[in-house]
Amino acid sequence: MTTASTARVGLWLIGARGSVATTTIAGRAALAAGLTPPTGMVTALPPFADSALPDLDHLVVGGHDVVDIPVPKRAEQLVAAGVLPHGLPAAIAAELAAADAEIRHPGADPAADIADFTRRHDLERTVVVNVASTETDPAISTGYAAAAIAAGCSYVNFTPATGMRGPGLAERALAAGLPHAGRDGKTGQTLLRAALAPMFAQRALDVRSWSGTNLLGGGDGAALADPAAAAAKNAGKERVLADTLGDLPEGTVHIDNVPALGDWKTAWDHVAFDGFLGARMVLQTIWQGCDSALAAPLVLDLARLVARAHATGMSGPVPGLGFFFKDPDTGPAALGEQYEELLTLAQTLRARP
Known part of the structure; x- marks a missing residue:
């Protein structure tokens, strides 16, 4: 031992x-x-x-x-x-x-x-x-x-x-x-996506779209106000969905700099999916935390x-x-x-x- x-x-x-x-x-x-x-x-x-x-x-x-x-x-x-x-x-x-x-x-x-x-x-x-x-x-x-x-x-x-x-x-x-x-x-929104995406795949639920928004301040918020920097960040968020669901559903991810939030952030996700007989359903999540x-x-x-x-x-x-x-x-x-x-x-x- x-x-x-x-x-x-x-x-x-x-x-x-x-x-x-x-x-x-x-x-x-x-x-x-x-x-x-x-x-x-x-x-x-x-x-x-x-x-x-x-x-x-x-x-x-x-x-x-x-x-x-x-x-x-x-x-x-x-x-x-x-x-x-x-x-x-x-x-x-x-x-x-x-x-x-x-x-x-x-x-x-x-x-x-x-x-x-x-x-x-x-x-x-x-x-x-x-x-x-x-x-x-x-x-x-x-x-x-x-x-x-x-x-x-x-x-x-x-x-x-x-x-x-x-x-x-x-x-x-x-x-x-x-x-x-x-x-x-993987600390916040993507952690949640990595936990939730397999649920849809394993229960054979068809994800039609998955969109998200991030509000954050501090140094990351300022840095990610640059579209090129934000694109690199968002690519990882999208990869989790594509790899788990088989392809990337419709939807976008936005990162907005809100200096007043300082070291805190809020992430919101909206998931539209189909159930049995085409029933239209929605899952929404809110993640608030200190990165x-x-x-x-x-x-x-x-x-x-x-x-x-x-x-x-x-x-x-x-x-x-x-x-x-x-x-x-x-x-x-x-x-x-x-x-x-x-x-x-x-x-x-x-x-x-």
Whole structure:
């Protein structure tokens, strides 16, 4: 039987001073200190208990960002927005400051920053996770993926950016013995779609149209106001329906920037479908939530799983991680089937030294 790993592992965040990254940093510190339960963390469930995943108190955090607002200040802003609980930044002030001290402005050689971080902290390995706002220039995300490979690190793309799908990068990662996972974290509306679409398919109900609207603010809302950025995001939402239902039903997805919402979002779906004898029916759903609080535990899950996969010698796309993504590298589209594959991965990691 394996237990949790005591190896020191690096978590290098691209977009390290953003809302998702700051919530991840604060959440890791709060969990390690026993200040909060692991709500929303899949790897805290019993099937993963003996998979030798790195302990959260052995994760060392650093990253890249072009933003100058320090992580402690960003945490205070998230308290004011209702994302983080009152009093938490003060309780974990040292951890927030330590993470902020390891954040670098991206320069000419980001791989050198990552390698230096790994070396200075005597880490067994580092996982690079992209949680930056959606970018329309693919060279930015592919550059970070290439930097992860050059630094000998595994890579997770939690955004809809190109990342490891840039020309030749997946092949380079495989040749270097590096695992990776992506892309675009599945946190809200698409998570619900992935759960509901199989219901229609399995009950032989004919979906005539499926439309949706997203209202969100914050950095993502501003970034997704760009039609090109929104198109990349919507492609993942549509892929879930097409892969599960067999083809893409009529309908569109809109993403609207509402700055007043800040780090909160509302997603609405309208599904028109036919029942027996052509009876016309409609399902409507409303999802309201905080994207940072939904995403942060998944970032920690992925860092732990990919770090462990790297330790066991896995390379290339890690099977079983499609559960976390809108546009996964491998595996089925239906949420239930994805979860079964994830449990298989947990068994595989449990069985390996």
